[in-house]
Amino acid sequence: MKAFTLGRYVPYNSWIHRLDPRLKILATILLMVCVFFNFPTWSMRYLMGGLLFAVISILVACTKISFRDVIGSLRHLWFMVIFLLIIYVLVPNGNHTLPEAWNLNGWVVYWDSFAEAGRILLRLVMMIELTLVLTASTKPLDLTYALEWYLTPLKVFHFPAAEVAMIISIALRFIPTLLEDTQRVMKAQSSRGVDFEHGSLWKRLMGVTSLVIPLFVSSFVRSEELANAMECRGYDPQAKRTRYHVLHFHWLDLLALVLSSALLAGYITVSVMNLDFFAMLGWAAL
Amino acid sequence: MPEAILEVKDLHFSYEAGKETLKGISFSVPKGSYACVIGHNGSGKSTLAKCIMGLNSTFKGDVLLFGEKLSPSSVYRLRSRIGIVFQNPDNQFVGSTVADDIAFGLENTQVPTEQMEEIIHSFAKQVGMEDFLEHEPQMLSGGQKQRVAISGVLAMKPSLIIFDEATAMLDPKGKKEIYALVERMRQENPDLTLLSITHDVEEAANADQVIVINDGNIVYSGTPKEVFSHEKELKEISLHVPFFFALKRRLEDRGLEIPEDVDSLPLLEDYLCR
Structure with a gap:
């Protein structure tokens, strides 16, 4: 995984x-x-x-x-x-x-x-x-850049193409991190007796709840810290940015x-x- | 006295009305020095860090950065001259590879694309990450990620770097790497001012200035030697004393005379073996 x-x-x-x-x-x-x-x-x-x-x-x-x-x-x-x-x-x-x-x-x-x-x-x-x-x-990141390029004409209608691309690339960047989180929470909850694999559908569903809530909390904490870090490194969505990757x-x-x-x-x-x-x-x- | 890079004057802050987290903090950090703010959990040191970075804007009192008052209108301008390394290595890794992450700050400050490659290489080299430029964050250790964060900060050429518990989530090896890197940064760039907010007193042993915070107040402030002479009092606020100072005190208690210029662990070792 x-x-x-x-x-x-x-x-x-x-x-x-x-x-x-x-x-x-x-x-x-x-x-x-x-x-x-x-x-x-x-x-x-x-x-x-x-x-x-x-x-x-x-x-x-x-x-x-x-x-x-x-x-x-x-x-x-x-x-x-x-x-x-x-x-x-x-x-x-x-x-x-x-x-x-x-x-x-x-x-x-x-x-x-x-x-x-x-x-x-x-x-x-x-x-x-x-x-x-x-x-x-x-x-995936190159696909994001390409997508951003295709969305650029929409800027005429105030469509935030660069922001959307940034959102997608951050989402892609955090998929492995959140998967790691998921596994950690799963192990932690399993060790506390939550069974994700056996029992009736209802029981398993309740098990998943015990996974989803801590995961939600941790991803909110992450996103706030990430937002702080990005802000402190001078990210301003409205400002003009240069690009490292040029197609x-x-x-x-x-x-x-x-x-x-x-x-x-x-x-x-x-x-x-x-x-x-x-x-x-x-x-x-x- | 060299110019003060950071000056905090009578800083008050409260998250909820009537309960102050910071109760009038004042200190200043001169240019080119290395200051450490230490305090145990809940002492208010993280709140102080957030105030200085402009993330908590509803404080009372003054924060002066480079002689200019921190306010909502000046925060963006001032922030471009300070670099911050946060606690969680994962949550400050914005790019999808090491090179992308170092580039993130450069993109924000509109560095031309043609210059980026060279800047990224040189700053990755400074932190010893030049062989990992194409690596993704999940392939790196915590210490490596923090080194990337530091190189991203250095690439912005800041005058002041704030470490907000930057080593708290690292293993001992990662911590050592970061301490060595900080030491090297200070030697290579004597004008760089460093402020470290930490609960790791070993880190404070090398600082020029140590500020101890407890319950929203400054308890002690001064050189490590001055501050860590209060071993008993520090213990009462759940802080211990760096190994060197503790050892020196024990030795002195047993009647051994240790000269003034023996002021670090290796020197003490040499002195004892002589």
């Missing part, structure tokens, strides 16, 4: 790690939009989905996330698979293009249902992988931006123009 960090940053010096966090957020959003395009036929849907999946898999490989972490992040998807299958098999499909899977006394199920469930699963997997690439390759936009960032935009443009074109590569090649498509 001590090694807990938000989003599981993987310290490694890959080219994805070196990209500007602002660009990484934008590129992630661009690729996420790609995930959600629809195409005219099943072959096209799976071809384009598969292509995108290949691209994202390459990104995952470049980030050097361990295979176990990737599988771990997808662990809870099995529930989704069952849920999707049940929904799509039970709900009749209107405009089917694939043959019948079975016909039990009038209960007709087409292969479309399975194809649809599979497509949604693929989308989910791609979304999860994309966020994994972003959080594994970017320090730099390099040619590699530009390249990544161009490539991800090009990918999105390609997907938009194919989707909007209803292109069917299989028909163009004269193959019988599904």
Whole structure:
């Protein structure tokens, strides 16, 4: 629990790690939009989905996330698979293009249902992988800086972008400290006879109360001392501050931006123009 | 007499009406000196610290910093010239890494970005933390965190540094590190004024001036030698005497003559072995 960090940053010096966090957020959003395009036929849907999946898999490989972490992040998807299958098999499909899977006394199920469930699963997997690439390759603090940069235009409407970024970075900074506190209080309360793991739900809930209240008190004490310390070190939220970390936009960032935009443009074109590569090649498509 | 960096005149403070925590405290700390305020828990020394830092603003009496009166309008200006090291190492660590934490104060005083890297390196080096710049606070010991806090304070180039129980939460090793660092800071920068608020009397043994507070009043004030000659009286207000002074007194009680210039433990050791 001590090694807990938000989003599981993987310290490694890959080219994805070196990209500007602002660009990484934008590129992630661009690729996420790609995930959600629809195409005219099943072959096209799976071809384009598969292509995108290949691209994202390459990104995952470049980030050097361990295979176990990737599988771990997808662990809870099995529930989704069952849920999707049940929904799509039970709900009749209107405009089917694939043959019948079975016909039990009038209960007709087409292969479309399975194809649809599979497509949604693929989308989910791609979304999860994309966020994994972003959080594994970017320090939470860098994400905060990027977020601050994106919020800067809102200053016109008196939105306190710098303060919000400061709040987020302090929250991130204190996560491990508060986790340590939690463990200490838990041990202290356990030694006084509070049982967090056994007994009825009500009893365990009461146990948690004995954890939450001391934790609340200690975090308030901490926040007051922190506020004093920050004030004494000259922090004034309204005042102008210089920055230690300055984000730099390099040619590699530009390249990544161009490539991800090009990918999105390609997907938009194919989707909007209803292109069917299989028909163009004269193959019988599904 | 050199100019007084800090002057406290007849300071009164009460948290609740009719019950004074500070009952008229007056003392002054000259430039370049090292003063220690000692007192046991509940003596009012933390309240005094908060008054001097401008965190308790409803006091009666005067606090003069660099000859200027502390008031809500001057507090921000004056604070930029004093550095404060607090008790809890975790609660004053603002940045997410050592470098970020030292940078925090620099960012506040609008030091240009290009200069920061160099300043951070040199001040981290001064406290021996230059190899830990990318470390996160949970990877550091308490003593290391306090050293980072000190380097963050030093980077602001203050004229006065206040240690508010800065060693109270450290283990003996961490305490030693901080004492050695403070000693080195004084040697390297003779103009730096230090005020330490502590309940650790060993720390006070090295000070130029010791102020003993009990129940909101100054009981004794003077050089360590003067103050710690009142061993019995100090014991009554739950304070003991630093090891050196206690030992010296015991030896003198047994009829041993110890010269005036033997004024620290190593010197005493040399003298006895001679």
